[in-house]
Amino acid sequence: MQIKSLIFYNSKGEKRILKFGIGKVNIITGESKTGKTAIIDIVNYCLGSDACKISEGVIKETVEWFSILLQHENEEIFIARQNPNRLNQITTFNIYLSNSDKVKIPDINEIRNNSDIISLKDFLTKKLFIAEYTNTPISGNVDASTVNFKHSRFYSYQPQDLIAQRNYLFYNQQDTWVERSIRETLPYFLGAIREDTVRIEQEVANKKRELNKFDKELKEYERIKEDGSEKIFELVNEAKQLNLISSNTLADNTMQAISAIREVLNWEESMNEVVQGEDENLKKLLDEKNDLERELSQKKDTIDAVDKFINHTLTYSSEVEQQKARLESVKFYDNTTVDHQKCPLCCQNIENEIPSITAINKSLINISQNLEKTILEKPKLNQYSKKLDSEQSFLKKQIEIRRKGIIAIYAEKEQSSKQKDLNLRRGKIIGKILLFLESYQKIEEDKSLSVKIEALKAQIDQLENSISSEEKDNKLNSILNQINNQMTTWSKKLDLEYPDAPIRFDIKKLTIFADTPKKSIPLTNMGSGANWVAYHLLIHFALHKHFIEADRPVPRFLILDQPSQIYFPPENDPNESGKIEKSSDEKAVHQIFDFIIMVTQELAPNFQVIVTDHAKLFYEDFTSNIIEEWRNGIKLIPIDWITN
Numbered sequence: 001m002q003i004k005s006l007i008f009y010n011s012k013g014e015k016r017i018l019k020f021g022i023g024k025v026n027i028i029t030g031e032s033k034t035g036k037t038a039i040i041d042i043v044n045y046c047l048g049s050d051a052c053k054i055s056e057g058v059i060k061e062t063v064e065w066f067s068i069l070l071q072h073e074n075e076e077i078f079i080a081r082q083n084p085n086r087l088n089q090i091t092t093f094n095i096y097l098s099n100s101d102k103v104k105i106p107d108i109n110e111i112r113n114n115s116d117i118i119s120l121k122d123f124l125t126k127k128l129f130i131a132e133y134t135n136t137p138i139s140g141n142v143d144a145s146t147v148n149f150k151h152s153r154f155y156s157y158q159p160q161d162l163i164a165q166r167n168y169l170f171y172n173q174q175d176t177w178v179e180r181s182i183r184e185t186l187p188y189f190l191g192a193i194r195e196d197t198v199r200i201e202q203e204v205a206n207k208k209r210e211l212n213k214f215d216k217e218l219k220e221y222e223r224i225k226e227d228g229s230e231k232i233f234e235l236v237n238e239a240k241q242l243n244l245i246s247s248n249t250l251a252d253n254t255m256q257a258i259s260a261i262r263e264v265l266n267w268e269e270s271m272n273e274v275v276q277g278e279d280e281n282l283k284k285l286l287d288e289k290n291d292l293e294r295e296l297s298q299k300k301d302t303i304d305a306v307d308k309f310i311n312h313t314l315t316y317s318s319e320v321e322q323q324k325a326r327l328e329s330v331k332f333y334d335n336t337t338v339d340h341q342k343c344p345l346c347c348q349n350i351e352n353e354i355p356s357i358t359a360i361n362k363s364l365i366n367i368s369q370n371l372e373k374t375i376l377e378k379p380k381l382n383q384y385s386k387k388l389d390s391e392q393s394f395l396k397k398q399i400e401i402r403r404k405g406i407i408a409i410y411a412e413k414e415q416s417s418k419q420k421d422l423n424l425r426r427g428k429i430i431g432k433i434l435l436f437l438e439s440y441q442k443i444e445e446d447k448s449l450s451v452k453i454e455a456l457k458a459q460i461d462q463l464e465n466s467i468s469s470e471e472k473d474n475k476l477n478s479i480l481n482q483i484n485n486q487m488t489t490w491s492k493k494l495d496l497e498y499p500d501a502p503i504r505f506d507i508k509k510l511t512i513f514a515d516t517p518k519k520s521i522p523l524t525n526m527g528s529g530a531n532w533v534a535y536h537l538l539i540h541f542a543l544h545k546h547f548i549e550a551d552r553p554v555p556r557f558l559i560l561d562q563p564s565q566i567y568f569p570p571e572n573d574p575n576e577s578g579k580i581e582k583s584s585d586e587k588a589v590h591q592i593f594d595f596i597i598m599v600t601q602e603l604a605p606n607f608q609v610i611v612t613d614h615a616k617l618f619y620e621d622f623t624s625n626i627i628e629e630w631r632n633g634i635k636l637i638p639i640d641w642i643t644n
Contacts, residue, residue: 001072001128001555002608006042009065010641011086013108018628018636022071023605025597025625029616031576035059035636036612040157040559042066046079047153048120052091060085062641065111067096069103072127076103079120080111093117124149128553131188151185152554154178155543160562163536164529169510179510186507190543191550192476194467204463211456218449232257235436238429239264242422261433289402296395303388480505483546487512487538493595494534495588497526505539512539529566530588537563537592541599548606557608560596564589564615576631578616589615597621
């Protein structure tokens with residue numbers, strides 16, 4: 001992935017196109033305050049930076065959309081992001097994305113918001129084929145980090161305030177999160193960590209499951225070998241106890257016992273079938289019994305009522321008989337001669353009127369008639385009572401019949417339940433026998449279980465070693481040794497304080513050491529800005545050389561801002577010509593650009609370098625690589641955009 005051009009749109013839709021050569025050094029030389037330093041921030045913003053770090057001033061006041069055209073293999077990618085100042089915002093997620101074999105740079109009215117930050121990062125991550133690798137730190141207090149495109153950009157930018165720094169080597173390294181991210185993801189980008197780690201881990205898990213299965217089978221095999229005979233005879237005895245095989249079956253040795261328990265497999269379940277409709281018959285009997293009991297209760301109530309009636313009738317008859325006897329005494333008197341004012345017995349005068357003989361005789365006649373009827377009905381009541389008693393006895397007999405039927409069904413169900421329990425026990429022993437015979441048969445058929453287990457263990461060990469921390473460390477150390485050797489070789493071409501000392505990059509501390517005969521000197525303890533710039537160039541070019549040769553998923557460009565500043569700060573050039581007056585400084589700057597051009601040519605066409613610098617060296621290799629010179633009013637932003 002290299003940069004073909006940067007395109008800027010103003011509010012009128014006018015374009016400013018800054019073109020770059022692919023696979024070569026691109027030098028932009030110019031005066032101060034012409035926009036050189038903004039190049040890195042513009043590129044980073046277009047490639048998905050969350051924050052817009054483009055400095056306030058002319059650029060953010062005039063540009064409507066920032067855009068970049070990338071060349072990635074045989075494809076072009078166009079990305080445009082709106083200037084947040086135009087929306088009075090700190091940043092904006094308005095993004096236009098387009099990709100094709102050949103992208104036509106759109107007009108401003110064709111740019112529309114069709115993407116967002118997350119989608120853009122995911123798109124670029126996939127375009128670079130960055131694997132879905134998640135680094136899990138040893139410390140449980142730190143979250144795991146998943147590698148993506150944003151981690152690959154740390155090696156593409158060297159701003160003016162970083163390239164001459166002795167405390168940091170990489171873009172935004174001063175940020176604690178970025179520093180940790182670089183330390184954790186750089187081994188992946190170097191290729192020390194396999195990209196198929198996730199697949200290998202899944203394969204290891206599958207093989208371990210298979211190994212556990214074989215281990216269990218082997219342990220069962222060993223168990224059967226150790227106590228198999230005892231187990232076989234236990235199964236034979238249990239089968240005999242449950243009548244699965246005859247008690248006379250011979251089982252004096254293992255072979256006879258195996259043969260005996262195999263007979264069990266021919267046993268057919270003889271569970272007594274529950275009589276069809278048994279539950280329906282039980283329900284019918286219960287319903288009939290309940291109906292008969294209700295009828296019997298009603299019959300008892302009727303019998304009680306009849307008995308009470310008969311008792312009342314007997315009492316009534318007795319009383320009527322006595323009354324009749326008293327009234328019959330009236331027959332001794334003549335009704336015509338009776339003085340109703342005197343008592344017929346004592347002849348005393350009576351104050352109250354007494355009934356006439358005629359009336360008393362009439363009452364006697366009525367009582368006699370009622371008594372006669374009662375006497376006549378007595379036999380009928382007795383017969384009815386006997387009938388009721390007979391019906392009551394019949395009902396009791398029918399209820400007893402139903403009760404015995406119900407008891408019989410419950411007894412039958414209990415017996416059936418016992419039979420089911422027996423067959424359940426038989427089923428369990430049959431299952432145990434089946435399991436034993438299957439294991440026994442597998443052991444007889446497969447004698448190579450141990451061989452399979454050993455082969456699986458070897459495969460698991462090999463896979464685990466390929467993704468183990470030890471393997472990663474070994475591979476990482478090998479890669480770093482190559483990078484260190486390359487830096488040491490190149491160091492002769494630059495102005496260094498320790499030109500003969502081997503150079504070593506420490507990935508844990510993210511700094512460089514010069515291993516002198518007396519001690520290792522870290523970059524932080526080295527003096528001179530010239531050393532700092534040189535070591536920054538060495539580590540970045542060495543890393544990119546490895547990225548390219550190992551085909552690692554990192555953008556193939558490096559932007560350097562003001563690499564000559566140590567030797568030629570702008571204040572030493574009052575005429576803004578870019579010409580270095582001091583011969584010693586000119587020689588050192590000459591070495592820097594010669595080194596940049598030399599390595600870029602070695603890596604061509606796979607590597608692109610963009611240099612923005614105040615200095616202008618007057619020799620062929622330098623001038624031939626100048627793409628634009630921003631002096632005499634020429635700047636990143638056209639002068640008419642500013643005046644308008």
